Amino acid sequence: xxxxxxxxxxxxxxxxxxxxxxxxxxxxxxxxxxxxxxxxxxxxxxxxxxxxxxxxxxxxxxxxxxxxxxxxxxxxxxxxxxxxxxxxxxxxxxxxxxxxxxxxxxxxxxxxxxxxxxxxxxxxxxxxxxxxxxxxxxxxxxxxxxxxxxxxxxxxxxxxxxxxxxxxxxxxxxxxxxxxxxxxxxxxxxxxxxxxxxxxxxxxxxxxxxxxxxxxxxxxxxxxxxxxxxxxxxxxxxxxxxxxxxxxxxxxxxxxxxxxxxxxxxxxxxxxxxxxxxxxxx
Numbered sequence: 249x250x251x252x253x254x255x256x257x258x259x260x261x262x263x264x265x266x267x268x269x270x271x272x273x274x275x276x277x278x279x280x281x282x283x284x285x286x287x288x289x290x291x292x293x294x295x296x297x298x299x300x301x302x303x304x305x306x307x308x309x310x311x312x313x314x315x316x317x318x319x320x321x322x323x324x325x326x327x328x329x330x331x332x333x334x335x336x337x338x339x340x341x342x343x344x345x346x347x348x349x350x351x352x353x354x355x356x357x358x359x360x361x362x363x364x365x366x367x368x369x370x371x372x373x374x375x376x377x378x379x380x381x382x383x384x385x386x387x388x389x390x391x392x393x394x395x396x397x398x399x400x401x402x403x404x405x406x407x408x409x410x411x412x413x414x415x416x417x418x419x420x421x422x423x424x425x426x427x428x429x430x431x432x433x434x435x436x437x438x439x440x441x442x443x444x445x446x447x448x449x450x451x452x453x454x455x456x457x458x459x460x461x462x463x464x465x466x467x468x469x470x471x472x473x474x475x476x477x478x479x480x481x482x483x484x485x486x487x488x489x490x491x492x493x494x495x496x497x498x499x500x501x502x503x504x505x506x507x508x509x510x511x512x513x514x515x516x517x518x519x520x521x522x523x524x525x526x527x528x529x530x
Contacts, residue, residue: 249276249359249360249425251278251357251358251359252273252280252358252359252361253281253352253358253361254269254280254362254363255284255285255345255349255363256282256322260364261364261365261366262363262364263364264364264397264398265362265363266325269360269362270330270331273334274333279334279336280334280335280336280337281336281338281339281352281356282325282326283338283339283340283341283349284318284321284338284339284340285342285343285345285348285349286315286341286342286343288311288342311342315340315342318340322338322340346379346382346383349361349363349379349383350383350386360390360391360392361392362394363380363393364380364394365380365395365516366395380516381510381513381517384497384510384513384516385512389526390524391525392492392522392525393516395520395522398491398522403492403522404430404432404433405489405491406423406427406432406490406491406492407434407481407488407494408434409439409477409481409494409515410438411438411496412438412454412458413496413528415496416528417458418528419496420462420464422494423494423526424462424464432492433468434464434466434467435467436455436458436462436469437469437470437472437480438454438469438471439473439474439480439481440472440474441473441475441480448471451471478511478514478515478518481493481495481519482518482519485521492522492523492524493515493521493522493523493524494524494525495525496526497511497525497526498527498528512525
């Protein structure tokens with residue numbers, strides 16, 4: 249792992265994400281890139297040094313003030329002595345936060361995105377979702393979402409929620425690297441729901457075989473019964489006192505996402521624990 253991207257709006261959640269990224273960067277000798285995006289509905293993605301066409305002089309002056317403030321705030325954050333023991337890079341962009349994060353991941357070969365999120369629910373979640381949801385769904389690298397200040401940044405207990413998808417095995421190195429990085433115990437769980445029910449006789453056998461395929465050490469496996477996958481993952485994480493939840497996402501888009509949703513995005517939205525996601529499509 250060489251570069252960790254931390255999007256920031258200078259909120260508490262973004263600062264909590266930076267704290268977590270700092271701990272990971274120290275362990276992996278990685279650099280941190282902090283990106284701040286000044287939102288402009290007329291621009292999708294542009295570096296602040298590029299030319300931006302603004303229709304009104306007042307809009308242009310306001311945008312220039314926002315750029316200057318953003319640059320100063322970034323410089324102050326990057327110069328914080330707390331992060332002096334790692335390399336900290338800065339990037340200021342204009343446009344859509346999601347599109348700029350996506351561009352940065354590709355341009356700078358980012359290995360991990362660590363981002364704060366407030367989550368969402370109800371009508372807001374259905375209509376507009378969140379930037380975190382979009383990044384989780386589409387990112388070409390693992391994403392670690394942080395809701396609140398993490399009391400234990402050692403991540404000694406990790407829950408890995410599995411659907412027993414063979415493609416998970418090929419991409420499991422992401423989770424394995426985190427487990428080894430923190431010397432964590434891994435709790436591998438398959439959620440049994442009424443709509444996708446298996447008897448313990450079958451489910452336990454399949455989960456044990458799958459865990460052996462993953463080639464992981466220091467783990468327990470468990471079948472956990474609940475009304476939905478999302479609730480099962482969250483409640484099981486509470487039961488074992490997990491410091492982190494890890495899971496794969498299929499990166500559904502369009503109609504399939506609207507109809508089926510995404511368990512990973514639902515968990516990110518509704519748990520207070522850090523969630524590590526990675527796309528098995530990538």
